[in-house]
Amino acid sequence: MPHWFKDMLVVTYEELVPTYFSYNTLKTALGRAAIRGYGMKRVMHGGNGRQLLVDFDTLPNNVKAAIGDPRKSGHPLEHFYKTDVDAIEFYTNYTFDDNSYIKDDAQERYITNASVLRATILLKAAREQERLNKNGSLMGIMKTLAEDATSFNKILKAKYEIEHSLPENHRRFSDVLRKFINEGYPGLIHGNHKNDNASIANERLISLLNNMFADKVMKPTATEVFRQYDGFLSGYVEIINNDTAEIYDPKEFRKISKSFVLQYLNEWEHKAATHSVRSGDRQKEMSKFKTPHSLEHPKFAGSIISIDDRQPPFEYAKGFRMWFYNAIDLGSEAFTTWVYGKTKEGIILDFYRQMIRNYHEWGLNIPAELECESSLNSSFKNTFLKEGNLFQHVRIEANNARGKRIEAYYRPLRYGLEKKREGWLARPFAMSESNQSGGAQIPMIPYNELAEGCLLDIQTWNNMPHSIHKDKTRWEVFLENQNPNLKPTNYKAFLKDLGYKTETSCNVGIIKFNNREWLLGDNGEIYLGEKLINLMKEIEGRGVEVYWLDDNNGEVIKALVYQGDQLICEALPKPKYNRAKIEQTDKDVAAREIMSSYVATIEGFRKSQKKTLDSVTIIDNIPVTLNNKFQIKSLQPDAVKNDNTGEIMPEPNEEEWDLNNIKTSVNTPLKDRF
Numbered sequence: 001m002p003h004w005f006k007d008m009l010v011v012t013y014e015e016l017v018p019t020y021f022s023y024n025t026l027k028t029a030l031g032r033a034a035i036r037g038y039g040m041k042r043v044m045h046g047g048n049g050r051q052l053l054v055d056f057d058t059l060p061n062n063v064k065a066a067i068g069d070p071r072k073s074g075h076p077l078e079h080f081y082k083t084d085v086d087a088i089e090f091y092t093n094y095t096f097d098d099n100s101y102i103k104d105d106a107q108e109r110y111i112t113n114a115s116v117l118r119a120t121i122l123l124k125a126a127r128e129q130e131r132l133n134k135n136g137s138l139m140g141i142m143k144t145l146a147e148d149a150t151s152f153n154k155i156l157k158a159k160y161e162i163e164h165s166l167p168e169n170h171r172r173f174s175d176v177l178r179k180f181i182n183e184g185y186p187g188l189i190h191g192n193h194k195n196d197n198a199s200i201a202n203e204r205l206i207s208l209l210n211n212m213f214a215d216k217v218m219k220p221t222a223t224e225v226f227r228q229y230d231g232f233l234s235g236y237v238e239i240i241n242n243d244t245a246e247i248y249d250p251k252e253f254r255k256i257s258k259s260f261v262l263q264y265l266n267e268w269e270h271k272a273a274t275h276s277v278r279s280g281d282r283q284k285e286m287s288k289f290k291t292p293h294s295l296e297h298p299k300f301a302g303s304i305i306s307i308d309d310r311q312p313p314f315e316y317a318k319g320f321r322m323w324f325y326n327a328i329d330l331g332s333e334a335f336t337t338w339v340y341g342k343t344k345e346g347i348i349l350d351f352y353r354q355m356i357r358n359y360h361e362w363g364l365n366i367p368a369e370l371e372c373e374s375s376l377n378s379s380f381k382n383t384f385l386k387e388g389n390l391f392q393h394v395r396i397e398a399n400n401a402r403g404k405r406i407e408a409y410y411r412p413l414r415y416g417l418e419k420k421r422e423g424w425l426a427r428p429f430a431m432s433e434s435n436q437s438g439g440a441q442i443p444m445i446p447y448n449e450l451a452e453g454c455l456l457d458i459q460t461w462n463n464m465p466h467s468i469h470k471d472k473t474r475w476e477v478f479l480e481n482q483n484p485n486l487k488p489t490n491y492k493a494f495l496k497d498l499g500y501k502t503e504t505s506c507n508v509g510i511i512k513f514n515n516r517e518w519l520l521g522d523n524g525e526i527y528l529g530e531k532l533i534n535l536m537k538e539i540e541g542r543g544v545e546v547y548w549l550d551d552n553n554g555e556v557i558k559a560l561v562y563q564g565d566q567l568i569c570e571a572l573p574k575p576k577y578n579r580a581k582i583e584q585t586d587k588d589v590a591a592r593e594i595m596s597s598y599v600a601t602i603e604g605f606r607k608s609q610k611k612t613l614d615s616v617t618i619i620d621n622i623p624v625t626l627n628n629k630f631q632i633k634s635l636q637p638d639a640v641k642n643d644n645t646g647e648i649m650p651e652p653n654e655e656e657w658d659l660n661n662i663k664t665s666v667n668t669p670l671k672d673r674f
Contacts, residue, residue: 002056002067003076003144004151010043011059011067012144013052014137020063030054051140077152080119080126087114088388090185092493098534099522101567102189104496109165110188111388116152116164117180117188120145145177146170161382205253208239209261226261297468298331300483304369304393305329305336306406307351309344309376312418312454313425316447324454325351325376328406329367332478334462340451348376352384352498356489357552362479365486369393371404384494392487417457423450491549491558492567499547499560506539506561509602511571513546514556518571519598526572528597533605535569546571 002009017023033039040059046052056064091107091114102110124145128138150168157163167173179187212225220228231237232250239248298304306328311321323344327337337355341347359366370391377385377396384390397404418424423445445453462475469477502513509532511518520535521527527535539561548559548571559571575591578584584592 002069003148005043005053005147008043009056009069010053011056012054012140013046014131014139015067016054016063017136019134019136020066033058051143075152075155076123076148077116077119078155080122081115081152082119083387084111084115084118085388085392087111087118087185088386088493089487089490092490094185094189095522099527099531099569100538101492104565104567108162110185112156112162112164113166113188114180114185116149116156116166117177120149120177121181123148142174142177143170146173149173205256208248208253211241212239222262223258226256226258229256229261299481301329301332301334301478301481302365302367302483302486303331304371305367306404307337307370307372308404308406308410309347309373310410312450313414313427314418314421314423314445314450314453315425315442316445316450318444322447322450322454323347326406326458327351327355328409329478330405331483332474332481333409333466334474334478335458336478338455338458340454342447344376348380349498352390353549356498356549356557359489360557361552364482366390366489368483368486369395371395371397373404374398380497383497389490389493390498413457413461417460418454421453421457492560495549495558495560496547496562499549499558502546502548503543504546505541505543506536507541509536509540509598510574511544511546511561513559513571514548514550516556517574518546518559519574520561520569521572522570524570524572526575526594526598527569528594528601532598532601536602538568539563544568 002011002015004010013026017026021029029040030042033041041055042052043055044050044053056067056069059067088111091102091110094102124141127141127144130136131138131141146168147170149164149166153163166176176188209225209229212228213220213222228237232239232248233253233255235250240246241248307326309323309325311323313321315321320342322340322342324338324340325344325347326335328334329336337351337358339347339351339354356366368391370385370393372385372395374396378398381394381396385394385396387394423443425442462478463473466472466474466477469481472480504511504513506520509520511520519526520532520539542563545562545564546559547562549557551557556573561568561571575595577588577591577595
């Protein structure tokens with residue numbers, strides 16, 4: 001299989017010998033081309049650890065056709081690459097020994113690298129099988145895989161706005177790939193030009209005719225194209241390629257007939273391109289050229305939902321209609337999410353938040369797959385709508401009405417339920433006479449009344465019979481037939497992008513936000529012991545950001561604690577229990593035990609730290625002044641008034657003192673004192 005080498009498509013010796021050439025014929029052809037300057041071009045000599053590489057474009061046509069040109073179907077890795085949703089699950093939930101999470105940018109790098117390596121493993125198997133089928137050698141495959149992975153970064157950056165960080169050196173790349181195969185996700189954590197001149201001329205001619213016909217401004221007919229081409233050959237018309245600035249030379253083209261132009265421009269392979277450029281109606285173009293899929297109805301609820309916006313056919317003011325954004329579960333046909341407003345701006349984030357609230361309230365996991373339109377959703381394809389985050393699979397349809405199943409349900413909603421309500425607006429050019437306007441004046445419906453009517457229609461719709469399980473309503477099928485393979489909602493993968501943000505701090509193991517106190521933990525468990533102490537070492541006394549989302553009753557569903565881009569832990573409600581022991585239930589007792597253990601963990605750590613301290617005395621003789629040149633007289637000792645010195649008393653002789661016979665005046669009789 002050809003691969004990329006320095007922006008050039010090349011093939012190896014093993015891919016050519018012995019399937020297409022013998023050793024001698026290949027050597028002769030390459031030597032002859034080197035002398036003549038044309039023919040099969042050698043890109044790299046073999047030997048001394050190098051592979052013999054030959055320019056794919058210089059191979060004979062039959063050899064190229066047999067090998068296959070990967071450029072016609074994209075980069076080799078594109079056939080196998082997709083975001084590894086299991087890698088997202090692993091890296092967003094991975095914690096180190098101290099219970100800390102991987103930072104967001106590192107998570108993105110690991111997920112991208114793992115996805116590319118998954119695709120490389122599949123490409124490796126396909127490439128090995130291809131060589132074995134052609135009795136070729138398996139030597140050098142790892143080097144071609146490394147080169148393909150390096151060149152694939154251009155595709156990743158253009159299509160997904162990401163890049164992998166895998167090594168370009170093929171030996172180091174091989175080491176990383178083998179380690180990934182052996183260890184899995186943890187292993188990534190730590191850091192000839194065509195010889196047929198007639199064919200060439202014919203292809204250039206047809207290409208020129210197609211380029212002339214594809215003028216979407218003038219939209220010439222095939223007859224006009226023939227007239228312009230004839231004038232081009234005669235020198236009256238000049239044709240310039242806008243992309244390459246090439247001025248076409250009439251001498252390179254031959255005289256043709258009008259029927260030749262009509263024949264080629266009407267062939268499907270040419271119309272598929274030219275009509276796509278000329279068409280001003282994408283939906284009509286797709287109906288003519290895009291083959292529709294035939295899809296079976298999903299068996300389970302929760303497998304896939306389809307979402308789109310719509311304007312119910314009513315006006316609340318002259319020329320103004322309200323906007324709805326809805327989600328319908330395709331397995332049950334029930335509407336599961338709905339939001340509305342006077343404009344579409346800002347409605348999309350409210351829609352996804354409301355979806356999470358609804359599914360949380362019903363005790364259900366988020367659906368596995370989403371299909372949606374591009375205009376409002378494309379800006380989120382690299383955040384919460386990236387596959388594996390909020391949904392396991394995401395399909396964003398760009399201006400393709402047939403690609404969203406919800407469109408088919410809007411028609412029966414419009415003509416089956418809404419048509420019965422006052423103020424219903426008919427389509428100006430409805431095909432059915434019964435759906436055309438009757439000419440009567442249509443009243444305006446007050447906004448709040450209109451919203452209530454639309455919600456009643458959704459309620460009625462969900463309580464109507466299911467199209468397959470006719471003995472059950474759509475809502476009953478939705479609740480009773482959930483897909484058993486749905487994954488739990490992974491809040492850590494999307495809450496930072498979709499939730500609300502509150503800046504707060506942690507004090508004595510308590511975080512305050514949303515008028516409540518919260519404790520530290522993770523995965524729904526309040527941490528105690530060493531786990532709690534490790535968390536407090538990270539954030540105690542420091543500022544943190546809490547990303548959270550509330551339910552339909554205003555209660556917090558999930559709250560995650562971050563410091564910058566680093567996920568630290570989960571914030572969990574501080575337990576409360578009844579003050580009066582006689583009124584305490586089992587729930588109160590459990591709450592008291594948790595709170596007591598939480599406090600004891602912090603107090604125990606504080607006391608153990610206190611015992612490590614030793615008492616010290618600090619004598620500080622550091623002078624605070626440079627010198628004592630400045631003095632205030634009144635602060636000095638009194639001056640000596642005369643020269644007489646005081647009398648010096650002799651030191652007492654301790655031997656003359658009888659310490660046992662010292663008496664105070666209190667012990668002397670009164671008569672002896674006078």
